[in-house]
Amino acid sequence: MYGRVIGITIVGVRGHPVAVEAHIGRGLPSLTLTGLPGAPVQDARDRIRPAVESSGLEWPLRRIVVNLSPGNLRKEGPGLDLPIAMGVLAASAQVPGDRLARFSFFGELSLKGGLVATPGVLSVAIAAARAGLDGVVVPAPNAGEAALVDGVRVVGAPGLAEVAGFLRGTWDPPTPRASGAAEAPKHGVDFAEVRGQAQARRALEVAAAGGHNVLLVGSPGAGKTMLARRLATILPGLSRGEALEVTQLHSVAGMLDAGGLVGSRPFRSPHHSISLSALLGGGTGFVRPGEVSLAHHGVLFLDELTEFRRDAVEALRQPLEDGRVVVTRVAGSVEFPAGFTLIAATNPCPCGYEGDPKRQCRCPPHRVELYRQKLSGPLLDRIDIRLVVPRLSKRELLGETAGEASTPIRARVEEARARQRHRYSALGFPCNAQLPGPVARRLARMSSGGHDVLAGAVDALGLTGRGFDRAIKVARTVADLAGAEEIAAGHMAEALTYRMNLSEGSLARAG
Template sequence: MILLIMLAKVFSGAVLGLESVPITIEVDIASRALPHFQIVGLADKAVEESKERVRSAIQNSSLDFPIHKITVNLAPADLPKEGALYDLPIALGLLLGNESLKVAISDCLFLGELSLDGGLRSTPGVLPIALMAKDQGFKHIFIPQVNAKEAAIISGIAIYAVPSLKDLVDHFLGVKKLVPIPEEKLDFDFDTDYESDFSDIKGQESAKRALEIAAAGSHNVLLKGSPGSGKTLLARTFPSILPKLTEDEAIEITKIYSVSNLLSLKDPVIKKRPFRSPHHTTSHIGLIGGGTRPKPGEISLAHRGVLFLDEIPEFPRHALEALRQPLEDGFVTVSRASGTSHFPSKFTLIAACNPCPCGYTLSNSRKCLCSPHQISQYQKRLSGPFLDRIDLHVFCSDIPANKLSDYALGENSKAIRQRVQKARDTQIVRFNGAKITANSEMSNREVKKYCLLDEKSHQLLTQAVSTLGLSGRGYYRLLKVSRTIADLAESENIQVNHVAEALQYRQKDN
């Protein structure tokens, strides 16, 4: 007996962390062997289940499913393959191996989950795979129609939105050609509607100023005050003064949300800075990222945006301590037996807390019910190394009754945002080519280069280091804040008043 073997190769991709790698799908059909369908190549349960989805999709699309021994290999074999995105390339490989199709596809990449009727469902991770396909030199990529808007922001590669398996076959047979989707130009010049505006916040002028500095330089802030003093409102209004995203930042964020399967199908490209506010019961993995197959946590979902931790002393100590490295490095590394994943986490931390368990130890209107020991234990929930990474420590005082009843509006968010945007534009020009977009991202070497002080400023800073007991990290963070204040003042050099203002927001190190 002569064993006839037909072999087909189709290309797809796998997402590892936020990056993607090419996957070769080899389909072997042995025509004179007992019918059997197996998938090899370190495939997970979802990939194994694709056998039945692919079979039904091919048959319900009025196409011939090969009744032979079928072996599908996902190469390279040492990389884990997960998800249903291999349904479409496996189905195409079967049709090619069965000679239902005869077409050259060596410069094409395919991905998509099949429904039983042959339609294509939404698939997570389309954007990083499409970017990889472009970098690897592929000329065409075929994706589910529902993911078209997500991939449309990529130029330099023909992207086809495929409604169903039958439509893809008709395209290759020449029955009805699919047309590449047009590239979508990202537009960030639009006014976003926010739930609250800075003009609605009564009092708290010092806190508003601190948040303006934080927005301009992407500095971390701790808001401390009695219950009802406006800490949460200030934090939730903070996004209304943030600078607009750059195109590169938008793509970075969209990649994270794509692999997390959190993109909206209607408007999948992230065009405004994310604001994440996890509850204090959030687990360590939920906050930092991880899992058996590592996924981004809240700190990565807040990348280039805001992470708001309300009632921060209530968060688990080990979760807060795990924030220290991402706050310093701008990324988090998650290691598992299957490999190591790196997730970006350049976010602005806004934390809020009460000064004591009851919240009124610094209040002028209510008496504190806590003992000194309770206050001490409560404040020790935030470690010194963690607090040292906070650039701006702000006290939110009680709002007087006459302020609350005052109907006069303060400065609105739009006016503040214009100053913030101007300062951020100055920083982008300053760090051109250095992969830095904000003052907070400067290394110590860059601080020495861009944060030069005159004699008076240097004397003030030297005295402050001694008085406040600043650490080396605190010293450099103080200089970064001073640089941001100078940028807001449109000053080329850091002046003594800029350093003095920055010092107001540093707490004394014990």
């Protein structure tokens, strides 16, 4: 007795069809799984029999072998519970075969036969559509998520009994409604609360508009954390394609409680004690995306940058460079998208007061040096905008003037982004920060004044090749915020103010 159904397993963020073949033969009652099931899939053996028996179905008291193919793909995660159960039901002729062959199945079973919410359903539905299947049977709580995908019928079933009923034509599943975009996020903070800090506010507007990475340096209480958190309130909206990618990642991570399309750019701020696997992705068995991937198309905020483990900071180089991260494990490597904008904040030295006009730094020079080294090098190279956040005077803090609110800033950011999308539509770059240096140089239309300012900086500031490209990209964003086709002298001059050089031992702007 033989049955075959299509399941889907998740590798990284992608769903892969898996053929589940069940054979029932003579021998003592047993269930053997072959075809590279990971340990959690092996666990399924103990769940499936009680789930079948609690659903008014029969568990064949014979020797059952279930094979999962392709055999070279490691199958992880609980989503294969349902297809394995269906294979056994098909092999024991408890469900008819016609619909069985045209649908794929995914979901974790409870001992009572219920289908519980399972991470990764959006990827499963995308894979089913791509494989040309008629539809996909998923846990009812995930149906709205699966229905975000066009061109595939979604059956959301509360349990195994209903799935059997659907195949027999005795249970009519409700038509799931695609869960709409989640409501606009309530950040609870606004730029209006920030007094003064004109340069930092402006720098964050430029960062949001061009997708530039930012480093804020300043003494304790200067307002670095306050400023960085408000970056979330001025980020441009997500396109539908970007929203689907973000939603897929959050779904695989099991973080999609509300079920809907993620409606705004993620803002992730992991604590500096975070483990490497939580930051980059990992886990035993099923590999979950890390913070760098949960921040995909959004922002990763590393507050107190120097407190993070050195290897964690070093490991950010690959995602910052490629927009993706590869998690390597014994069982093979898994890749996740990880294209985020970085914002980092730090004190200038261990005591925090180096360069502060009001308080003396108490650090021995070599300690300051060591501290700076933590920040220097390859990571810093990828940060287009670096600036000192000065402490506000008492008068400024107590003063009446509230700053401009986030909403009008965000409107300017959106306009600047639209200009970039238009300009790079044929090249596929979403924003200035992602242009490779040579492309930025080639495409930058600069007035002769802008050119003169840049040329002057090469001599006066000792601008390196990388610094040169960075200045052009940031100046391009400044010009986009101004609605200018050409980079003028003023745009270039502003860009050059965002290049404080930490490695040179002084907090003065690079000179």
